[in-house]
Amino acid sequence: MTTLTDVAATPAATHRMTSRQRLVLVLLLGVQFMLAIDFSILNVALPVVGEGLGFGLDSLQWIATAFALPAAGFTLLFGRVADLFGRRRMLLAGMALLAVGSLLGGLATSPALLLTGRVLQGLATAIATPAALSLITTSFTEGPLRNRALGLSGALMSAGFTTGAVLGGVLTDLLSWRWAFLINVPIAVFVLVVAPLVITEARSATGAARGGRLDVPGAITVTGGLLALVYGITAAGERGWSDPFALGALVLAAVLLAAFWFAERRAPAPLVPLRVLAKRTVTWGNVGGFIAFATETSLVFLMTLYLQQVLGFSALATGLALGVLGAGTFAGGVAAPRIMTRLGGRWTLAAGLALQAVATATLLGLGTSRDGLALMLIATAVGGFGNLVAIVAFMGIATSGLPDHEQGLATGLATMTQQVAITLGIPVMSAVLTAAHGGGILGGIHAATAVNAALTLTGAVLAAVFLRRPATTGATPGAED
Template sequence: MATLTGVAAPPAAMRMTSRHRLILILLLGVQFMLAIDFSILNVALPVVGEGLGFGLDSLQWIATAFALPAAGFTLLFGRVADLFGRRRMLLAGMGLLAFGSLIGGAATSPALLLTGRVLQGLATAIATPAALSLITTSFPEGPLRNRALGLSGALMSAGFTAGAVLGGVLTDLLSWRWAFLINVPIALFVLAVAPLVITEARRATTASGRVTTETGGAINGSSRRRGSRLDVPGAITVTGGLLALVYGVTAAGSQGWSDPFALGTLVLAAVLLVAFWVAERRAPAPLVPLRVLAKRTVTWGNVGGFIAFATETSLVFLMTLYLQQVLGYSAMATGLALGVLGGGTFAGGVAAPRIMARVGGRWTLAAGLVLQAVATAALLGLGETRDGLPLMLVAMAIGGFGNLVAIVAFMGTATSGLPDEEQGLATGLATMTQQVAITLGIPVMSAVATAGGGSVLGGIHTATVVNAAVALAGAALAAGFLGRRATAEVELAGPREAS
C-alpha cells in the first residue's frame, strides 16, 4: 500500500505488536524451561544413583526414561495440537510437567524417580511442538518468523547448557531433588498466565466465504480442522516405531551392538516405520501426509537438523568425558566450563535470521554445519594436560555459534511452505527430529569412542573425527539437495510457495 509520498508503507505483517511480544516472551520461557529440564540431571546422575540405590549400569535409565516418551510421542502430539488446539496442549503439557516433577523430586525409590522422568518426557512431547507451532502461527513466514525462531533456538540451546550448569550448582549447594522441584512453580506460573495471553484460534468466514482463524491475536488464512479424525493406525505405528528405535539404539549403546535384544528391537522399529509409511499411503486423513514429506524443505531441512543436533549434543558428551575422566574436573566445574557453549549458541541464534536474510536458508544451514565441523576438528589438539583448556573453550563457543545458525535455518526451512493448519505437524516433525537426534547421538558416539578399547583420550579423538565428518556431510547434503527452488528463499516465500 503506497503512502501520499509514493513510498510503500511497511506492511503490518513486518511489525511485531505488543501482544506478539507477550506471546513470544511466554513461549520462549516455556521452551527454555523444557530445554533445561532435558539436561539438568545429566551431571547429577552419579549423586542421584547413590541417593536412591541405582547401580552404575542402571544410571542410563534416568536419561532414557525421559528420552523415550519425549522422542516417541512428539510427532503424534504435534498433530493432535493441530486438530484439538495448541494452547490446550501447551497447558496439558505444563500441568503434566508439574505433576511429574513433584513425583521425581519426592521419589524414595528408583521406580518413583523413573516414573517422574517418564511423565516429564511425555510432558515435553506434548508442550514443545505446541509452543513451537504457536510461534510459527503467530508470526507470518519471513523475517518476523525467522527472528522469533532465532530467539527460540538460541534460548533452547542456551537452556541445554544452563541445565548442565544449574544441575551442578543445585546438586552441590542444595540437593539433586531441586533439579525436579524447580519446575513446579514455573509450570504453575505458565498455567496461570498462558490463558490470559494466548487465545485459541477462532473460526470465522469472510465475505468471500474463505475460512480464517485467529491464533494468539494474529489472523492467518487457514482453518484448524477440529472435526478431523486422528489417524489411529499411523499414530500407533509411528509412535511404536520411534519408541523401538530410541530404545534399541540406547540398549545397543549400553549392551553392545551385537546384543540380540537390541538388534531385535531395531528390527521391530524398522518394521513399524515401514508399516507407518504404508498406512499413510492408504489413510484418508493421514497423520503425516506424504505430500508434506515429499517437500524438499521438509525432508532435507529435517536431515540437516538431525545432523546438527546429533553431532553437537554428542560432542558435549565427549567433552564431558574429557573434562571429568581425562582432566579430573568435578561435575560443577564441568558444567561451568561448558557454559561457553551457551554463549556461542545464543550469539548464533541472534545472528542467524540476519544471515538467512542475506543468503537464504540453504546456505545458512550448510555454512553453520561447516563452521561447526571446523571447530570440532580443532578439538583434536586436546591432550592429557590442562594446557589445552583454552582451545576447548574457544572451539566449543565457535562450534556452538555455527550449530545454532544451522538449527535456526533448519527450523525456518522445515516449517516453511506449509499452511497454518499443518504447522503443528511441521513443528512436531522438527521437534521429533531434535529429540531423536539428541537421544541417538550420544550412544552412537559413545560406541565409536569405546570401539578401539584404547585410552579414553584416544577414543575421544576418534569420535571427534567422526563427529566433524558427519557435520561436513550434513553441510554437503543441505547444499546439494536444498536447491534454490526448494528453499524459495524462506524469508521471502509465502505459505504455499516453497516446494
C-alpha cells in the first residue's frame, strides 16, 4: 500500500489529462495566479496610494494588513464550507466578491473605501483559493498526474507574488495605481461566466449527507484565533514586541486556539477532525510548507530593501530584478513533479528546503557595491527553484491519504498555512532586521538573512526526520524514499 510520506510513488493515474481536465486546470491556475498577484501588486505602489488618498506614513501598512487579516483568518473556515456546500459554488462566490472589492478599491476616494475594498479582496482570497485548490486535487487522483497539476499550481502561485511586484510598478508608472485593483474585474467576470460551463463539481456528497452541518464553535474560535495571531505578530513587527495591543492580541490568539482544540475534541462534526491533524503528512507537511512560504516571501522583502536602500534601485527596477527569482520559482514548479516521482514527497520537501537554505546563505556575501548584483540574481533564482520544489512537495504531502470529501479541509489547512506564513514572515524578519540595525541597514539585512537561512535548514531537517514511515506500517520497502 502507499506510505504516509510518499505521495508520488503510486503507479496509478499515469494516464494523460483529458481535454476537460486541461480546461479545468487552465481556468483554476488562472484564478490562483490572479489571487497570488493581489498579495503583492500594491507593495511598490504604497507611497503613491498614500499620497493620492491621504494615508499617513504610519497607516500605509494597513493597506497590506487589511488584505492579509481576512485572507489568513478565514481560509480554514471557507475550505471546510467548500466541502459541505460545494467547491464550485464557493469559487464563484469568491470571484464575485473579488470583482466587487476590486471595483470598490479602484474607484475609492477615501482611505476607508480603499481599505474596505482590500478587506473584500482578502475575504475573496480566503473563499476562492482553497476551493480552487481542492477542485484541482479532486480532479486528479494521487500520483504523477496530480503532482503535475500541483506543480503547475505552485509555480504560478509563487510566480504570481513576483509578477505582482513587477505589474504593480508598471501599472503605477504607466497608468495609475487604481489599475492594480481594476485589472481584476474583467478577469473575475470571465471566470464567473466560464467556470459553470467547465467545472461540473458543485457539492460534496458527504456535505449533502450531513445536511450541511458546520462546527460553529470551532469556526468561531479558529477564525478569531488566527485573526488575533496575524494582527498580534503584524503589530509587534511594526511597533515592537512590548506594544500592549500586540501582546493582548497574542494572548487572545493563544486562548482562542486552545479553545478551538477543546471544541474539536467534543464536536460531533468537527471543523478539523483531530485524526486528520494527527496524520504525519498533514502535520509535518504543513510545518514544512509554513517554513517555505514564510522564509521566501520575507526574503523578497529583505532583497527589496537591499536593492532600494543599499543599491539605490527604483521600485520598477527592483521589481524587474526580482523577476529572476520568479523565473527560478517557475522552473522549480515545472521540475518538481519529476523530482517527486524519483525521490518521493519526504525527500523532495527536504531537498528543496536544503537547496533554498544554501542559496539564501550565499546572500550573506552581498555588499554595498553593485558588483554583487550577479550573486544576488543567481542566488535568488536557485533559492526560488528549491523553494518551489519544496512547496509542490508540501502541497502533495499535505493533501495525500485523505478522501475526496475531506480535500476542502486538507487544502484549506494548506492554504491557511500559506496565507499565515506569508503574513507573518515579513514582520518577523523585519523585527530581526530592526534589532540588528545598529550595524546599519546592510548589517540588519545580513542578520535577518542568516536567520532566514537557519529557519529554512531547520525545515529541511524536520521534514527528513518526522516524515519517516512509521516502523509498524506494512508499506512497500523503499517507498518512503
